[in-house]
Amino acid sequence: MGTNGSSKTAAPPSRVVAPLHPAWLALLALTCVGFIYHLWFVFLKTPPAQETAGGLAQKIFYFHVPAAYAMYLSGTVCFVASCAYLLKATNTRNAWARAGAEGAVVFGIMVLISGPLWARKAWGVYWTWDPRLTTLMLSVLVYLAIVVLRRFSGDGNAERRFAAAFGVLGTTILPVIHYSVRLWRGNHPTVVGKGGGGLGSPEMYHALFVGFGTMTLLCVILVALRAHLAALESRLGEAEELSAALGLTDGDDFLYDDE
Amino acid sequence: MSDAKIMQTNETVADRADEFVPAPINQESASAVGLLTTAYILMWVAVFVFVLLSFRRLKFLSARMDELEAGLRSADEQSSAKATSGDNT
Numbered sequence: 001m002g003t004n005g006s007s008k009t010a011a012p013p014s015r016v017v018a019p020l021h022p023a024w025l026a027l028l029a030l031t032c033v034g035f036i037y038h039l040w041f042v043f044l045k046t047p048p049a050q051e052t053a054g055g056l057a058q059k060i061f062y063f064h065v066p067a068a069y070a071m072y073l074s075g076t077v078c079f080v081a082s083c084a085y086l087l088k089a090t091n092t093r094n095a096w097a098r099a100g101a102e103g104a105v106v107f108g109i110m111v112l113i114s115g116p117l118w119a120r121k122a123w124g125v126y127w128t129w130d131p132r133l134t135t136l137m138l139s140v141l142v143y144l145a146i147v148v149l150r151r152f153s154g155d156g157n158a159e160r161r162f163a164a165a166f167g168v169l170g171t172t173i174l175p176v177i178h179y180s181v182r183l184w185r186g187n188h189p190t191v192v193g194k195g196g197g198g199l200g201s202p203e204m205y206h207a208l209f210v211g212f213g214t215m216t217l218l219c220v221i222l223v224a225l226r227a228h229l230a231a232l233e234s235r236l237g238e239a240e241e242l243s244a245a246l247g248l249t250d251g252d253d254f255l256y257d258d259e
Numbered sequence: 260m261s262d263a264k265i266m267q268t269n270e271t272v273a274d275r276a277d278e279f280v281p282a283p284i285n286q287e288s289a290s291a292v293g294l295l296t297t298a299y300i301l302m303w304v305a306v307f308v309f310v311l312l313s314f315r316r317l318k319f320l321s322a323r324m325d326e327l328e329a330g331l332r333s334a335d336e337q338s339s340a341k342a343t344s345g346d347n348t
Contacts, residue, residue, distance in 0.1 A: 039299075047281030048291075057291035058279055060298045067302065106309045110302045117298040121291050182272050189277040200280030222309065229316055236323055243327060248334045 024221075031221060034214035038062070038207070046207040049200075053189075057121035060114050062207045065192070066215035067110040068136075072178070073219050074103030075143070075171045082167035085160065091238075094160050095230035096223075097167050101146040103223040107215075108140035123187060130186035135177040142170035155237060 042062045049058035078100025085093040115133065116126040127133065146166050153159045180186070191199065192208070199205050 049279040050282040053277065053279050055282070055291045057294045057298075059295050061279070063299060063302055102309075106305060109305050113301045113305065114298040117294045117301075121294050185271070186275075188275075190272065190275055191277055191279060198278050200278055204279060204281075218306070222306075222313075225313055229313060229320065232320055233316075236320060236327070240323070240327055243331065248330060 027217065027221060031214060031217040034210065034217060038210045038214050041203075041210060042207045046203045047201055049204075052122070054118050054122035057118050059207075060118040061191070062211045063215075064111060064114040064118065065208065066211035067107050067114065069212060070215045070219040071104050071107035071111060071139075072174055073216065074100050074107055074223055075139070075174050076100070077223055078104060078143070078146070078167045079171035082164035082171075085164040086168070089157060089160065091231055091234040092227075094164070095227045095234060097164055098147075098150050098230045099223045099226035101143045101150070101163075101167055101170075102226050103219060104143040105140060105147055106222065107219065108136065108143060111136060112140060128187055130188050131180040131184040132177060132186060132188040135173060135180050139170070139173040139177055142166070142173060146170060155234070 042059050046059060046062065048056045054060070078097050081093050081096035081100055085097055115136075119128070120126050146163055149159070149166065150163050153163075176183075180188075182190075199208065
């Protein structure tokens with residue numbers, strides 16, 4: 001390193017600033033505008049539903065369902081990246097698998113927060129061990145376990161492969177959640193999709209679809225941001241190991257002597 | 260709805276098909292405003308906490324990057340100094 005005195009160790013291009021790329025900023029701006037519009041439309045333009053469906057509290061539906069969809073999306077990212085990692089281990093695949101699990105936890109928490117608040121009004125209780133509620137909670141716990149595992153068990157190849165296998169198996173619960181209302185009896189209503197009663201006004205559909213759009217954008221931004229961070233952390237870890245292997249560093253301390 | 264609805268666990272999928280239709284706001288709706296607002300705020304709190312944790316992690320990684328970069332620069336300068344002193348002798 002630097003044997004001829006030239007500054008060979010010039011600062012490498014910092015990938016930390018990648019999220020400030022104009023395309024990122026444009027996506028972020030679009031998401032912000034989308035959510036402001038969604039908020040305005042849901043609260044001021046969308047009619048409240050009948051009391052048995054929760055009345056005004058039914059408007060939670062326009063955030064709750066898109067959040068659940070975003071959780072499925074994040075879980076799918078985790079599943080695909082985990083499968084890909086098990087086939088061929090790369091930092092990028094590991095980063096996306098990790099980010100997908102983290103995204104699934106966040107959106108899952110959003111669903112678990114909003115659902116019970118609607119249920120309090122519509123059912124009279126915050127929680128019941130309904131098949132869909134129970135399977136959703138289990139799924140969030142599985143993704144949380146993956147996140148905790150990755151956070152506290154190191155970042156070696158064995159840990160990564162174990163987390164990837166966990167990610168693949170954990171995602172198999174997602175279809176169970178989706179079809180639980182059809183497979184088992186419970187209280188969770190079926191509103192949209194096959195077998196659902198539908199929505200009674202065009203404004204309701206508009207609010208729901210805008211919710212899907214904005215939540216998808218948020219999901220893309222958050223998962224990509226976390227994937228970027230995870231990839232950066234892996235590269236940094238490798239650079240630190242390489243530096244130590246070359247005798248430049250030992251953990252946090254540099255080993256250069258002044259002789 | 261309340262407990263009576265919860266107890267009805269023998270309903271089929273077709274029985275539970277539900278339609279949300281527009282309805283006028285009445286006195287009972289008022290209690291729903293708090294639930295709706297709470298749900299919306301808490302959902303966004305979850306997102307903001309996640310973003311905050313991401314920035315914290317970014318800050319931590321940046322600090323590690325700076326440390327590594329500073330170490331490598333230091334090593335490079337020392338190596339260059341050694342080479343220069345070697346040439347002089």
